Amino acid sequence: MTTSDPTLDVLLEPTEDLRHRRYGSRLLRGLPKVVVGVSIALLVVIVAAAILAPLLAPYNPNTPDLLNPYAGPGAAHLFGQDSAGRDILSRILYGGRLSLLGPTIVILIAFAVGVPLGFAAAYSGGWTDIGVSRVFDLIFAFPALLLAIVIVATFGTSFYSAVFAVTVTYIPLMGRVVRSACLVERQKPYVEACRLQGYGSWRILVLHVAPNIGRILVSQTTLYFAYALLDLAALSFLGLGAQPPQIDWGTMLENANQGVFQSATGVIFPALAIVLLVVPLNFVADWTLEYNRAREERR
Amino acid sequence: MTVSEFQAPRDVRLALRRVSTSLRVGSQLRPVVIEIDLEVGAGEIVGLVGESGSGKSMTARTIADALPPGAAVSGEVLLGGENLLAMSRRRRREVQPSIGMIFQDPRAFIDPLWRVEDHLTEGLRVHRGLSRGEARVRAIELLDTVGIDQPERRIHQYPGEMSGGMLQRVMIAGALSVEPAVLLADEATTALDVTTQAGIVRLLDRLRRERGLAVLFITHDLALANAICDRVCVMYAGRIVEVRSGRRIFDDPRHPYTMGLLAARPRVDSRSHRLPVIHGTPINAMDAPPGCAFHPRCPYVLPECRSQPPPLVTVDGGVARCFRAEEGAARLSASSHVGPQADVALAVSEEGT
Numbered sequence: 001m002t003t004s005d006p007t008l009d010v011l012l013e014p015t016e017d018l019r020h021r022r023y024g025s026r027l028l029r030g031l032p033k034v035v036v037g038v039s040i041a042l043l044v045v046i047v048a049a050a051i052l053a054p055l056l057a058p059y060n061p062n063t064p065d066l067l068n069p070y071a072g073p074g075a076a077h078l079f080g081q082d083s084a085g086r087d088i089l090s091r092i093l094y095g096g097r098l099s100l101l102g103p104t105i106v107i108l109i110a111f112a113v114g115v116p117l118g119f120a121a122a123y124s125g126g127w128t129d130i131g132v133s134r135v136f137d138l139i140f141a142f143p144a145l146l147l148a149i150v151i152v153a154t155f156g157t158s159f160y161s162a163v164f165a166v167t168v169t170y171i172p173l174m175g176r177v178v179r180s181a182c183l184v185e186r187q188k189p190y191v192e193a194c195r196l197q198g199y200g201s202w203r204i205l206v207l208h209v210a211p212n213i214g215r216i217l218v219s220q221t222t223l224y225f226a227y228a229l230l231d232l233a234a235l236s237f238l239g240l241g242a243q244p245p246q247i248d249w250g251t252m253l254e255n256a257n258q259g260v261f262q263s264a265t266g267v268i269f270p271a272l273a274i275v276l277l278v279v280p281l282n283f284v285a286d287w288t289l290e291y292n293r294a295r296e297e298r299r
Numbered sequence: 300m301t302v303s304e305f306q307a308p309r310d311v312r313l314a315l316r317r318v319s320t321s322l323r324v325g326s327q328l329r330p331v332v333i334e335i336d337l338e339v340g341a342g343e344i345v346g347l348v349g350e351s352g353s354g355k356s357m358t359a360r361t362i363a364d365a366l367p368p369g370a371a372v373s374g375e376v377l378l379g380g381e382n383l384l385a386m387s388r389r390r391r392r393e394v395q396p397s398i399g400m401i402f403q404d405p406r407a408f409i410d411p412l413w414r415v416e417d418h419l420t421e422g423l424r425v426h427r428g429l430s431r432g433e434a435r436v437r438a439i440e441l442l443d444t445v446g447i448d449q450p451e452r453r454i455h456q457y458p459g460e461m462s463g464g465m466l467q468r469v470m471i472a473g474a475l476s477v478e479p480a481v482l483l484a485d486e487a488t489t490a491l492d493v494t495t496q497a498g499i500v501r502l503l504d505r506l507r508r509e510r511g512l513a514v515l516f517i518t519h520d521l522a523l524a525n526a527i528c529d530r531v532c533v534m535y536a537g538r539i540v541e542v543r544s545g546r547r548i549f550d551d552p553r554h555p556y557t558m559g560l561l562a563a564r565p566r567v568d569s570r571s572h573r574l575p576v577i578h579g580t581p582i583n584a585m586d587a588p589p590g591c592a593f594h595p596r597c598p599y600v601l602p603e604c605r606s607q608p609p610p611l612v613t614v615d616g617g618v619a620r621c622f623r624a625e626e627g628a629a630r631l632s633a634s635s636h637v638g639p640q641a642d643v644a645l646a647v648s649e650e651g652t
Contacts, residue, residue, distance in 0.1 A: 188407065189402065189404070189407040189408045190407065190408050190409055190410045190411070192365065192408075193400075193402070193408040193409070194410070195365070196363055196364075196365055196395070196398075196400050197395070197396065197421070197422050197425075197473075197477075198392060198395030198396045198422075198425075198426065199421070199425055203425070208410050208412075208413075211412050212410070212411070212412055295459070
């Protein structure tokens with residue numbers, strides 16, 4: 001505040017305060033650039049490490065070393081060895097591939113199916129809306145994990161049936177976000193102005209409404225990616241996801257869980273990998289929201 | 300004598316004949332516009348003036364087919380002689396580009412993600428089938444027409460990068476792009492500062508002279524309407540209560556409501572510290588009492604005002620819907636209970652005393 005007049009300060013202060021209250025906590029709003037930078041850097045490093053795993057991994061992730069089970073971290077094995085003496089660092093690098101591939105597939109399919117459904121529900125209204133929304137409700141009514149377990153039990157345990165199961169629960173999530181955003185957006189004056197210019201509703205939807213909703217979708221999708229990763233890890237942890245010799249961080253946790261009192265490294269490092277992916281994703285999602293909101297406010 | 304008989308200009312672009320509009324609220328229909336007659340000719344600017352809720356925006360929306368769902372319209376809206384209300388849906392869609400509409404807040408009415416070029420060329424590409432390149436040339440011309448400097452540069456900007464006045468010009472350019480027969484300007488200058496407002500008004504005035512554009516200028520500012528309109532229609536509670544051409548609405552108002560609106564303007568030549576007010580609150584068409592809708596607030600009320608709807612009386616250069624329309628402000632105030640000592644034309648009150 002640069003004004004010297006104290007009454008002006010008082011007048012200006014509340015609006016600042018209201019802004020914070022309206023647009024979320026001070027903590028989120030003031031998300032330091034450093035945090036965002038570090039988050040993005042971490043995500044890039046983790047994704048790169050997973051992709052380049054064959055080049056980076058010091059050992060074959062599935063080669064046992066039965067003489068050294070539960071060996072602690074050392075010069076030869078930076079993160080230690082697991083119950084069968086396999087190199088944990090190599091397994092984390094390789095495990096990252098499925099752990100990232102899983103949520104990627106989930107989000108791609110949920111996006112491809114959920115977004116059109118959401119648009120259809122919002123735009124046609126009437127019975128289409130009722131039908132789509134009730135099916136979404138039905139899926140929501142089941143506990144997601146239970147639903148996933150049922151699906152995995154039906155189709156047999158494998159990485160892909162776990163992915164399929166999680167996808168089913170994410171389609172209504174995406175659909176609902178799109179539906180409500182679309183309902184809000186199509187009330188906006190510029191959409192009305194387009195209608196008055198005589199543009200077709202299809203044109204308005206695809207060229208005007210959809211891009212404007214895109215901003216919300218970006219952050220939501222980022223967030224859902226993190227959630228899907230956690231859900232898939234949970235399924236793997238329960239033994240319902242990737243099956244040996246496939247590796248992902250969830251199965252590593254499950255594996256190490258039994259020997260956690262011999263060596264904690266087998267639990268700590270995969271868990272850390274998950275945390276270091278999910279937390280930055282949350283920051284980035286918040287940041288995209290905030291960025292768009294700031295742009296909107298400047299208008 | 301009806302309003303439209305009096306109006307009858309040469310080349311009638313838009314005509315409303317006994318148009319009534321009702322909005323659906325819950326299970327009932329609420330009237331918002333009642334039996335409006337209106338004509339706008341080529342090259343004319345016709346003002347539609349009234350307070351919030353008087354039905355002026357709803358009149359524009361009735362013309363543009365932009366009413367909320369469930370609304371009911373009766374009467375005739377003639378665009379170049381064709382009744383918009385009796386058309387097939389297909390034909391209605393075809394003529395939609397002939398009706399341009401601009402609004403109070405251009406920032407809300409222009410897609411924020413579309414560059415000016417895309418906004419201006421969309422109509423040309425959709426309705427005229429122009430190629431991108433052709434449309435761009437037209438868009439630059441349009442920007443030039445509406446008085447924007449460096450159109451070649453401006454065309455690449457986003458709405459967020461422009462000022463409100465400039466965006467208003469862009470919105471006008473967008474509305475003009477497909478060469479509409481009529482332009483509905485719904486409070487198009489209300490949100491702008493006075494200098495910008497003057498610029499936009501001059502622009503509209505130039506467009507109607509150069510292009511023969513028919514403009515329906517909706518505002519709550521009687522002085523502004525008086526300044527640019529060939530004819531001003533004053534609305535109250537969904538009805539047109541007075542139509543006058545030229546400056547007569549300003550110099551010699553005949554309806555007590557118009558007199559009240561004029562008296563309630565802040566004036567630089569008056570030493571009065573308080574502005575005169577019209578007693579009571581404005582009502583919408585739904586709550587209109589029997590007789591004249593204005594009678595509960597009218598200082599010159601007669602017994603018949605309470606029971607019968609007033610006739611449309613021909614007065615100098617227009618019509619007024621009032622039993623006492625022929626009397627004029629001076630004689631009215633002399634006869635009213637307010638007394639001749641009242642220094643303003645209409646019942647005025649020192650607010651707060």
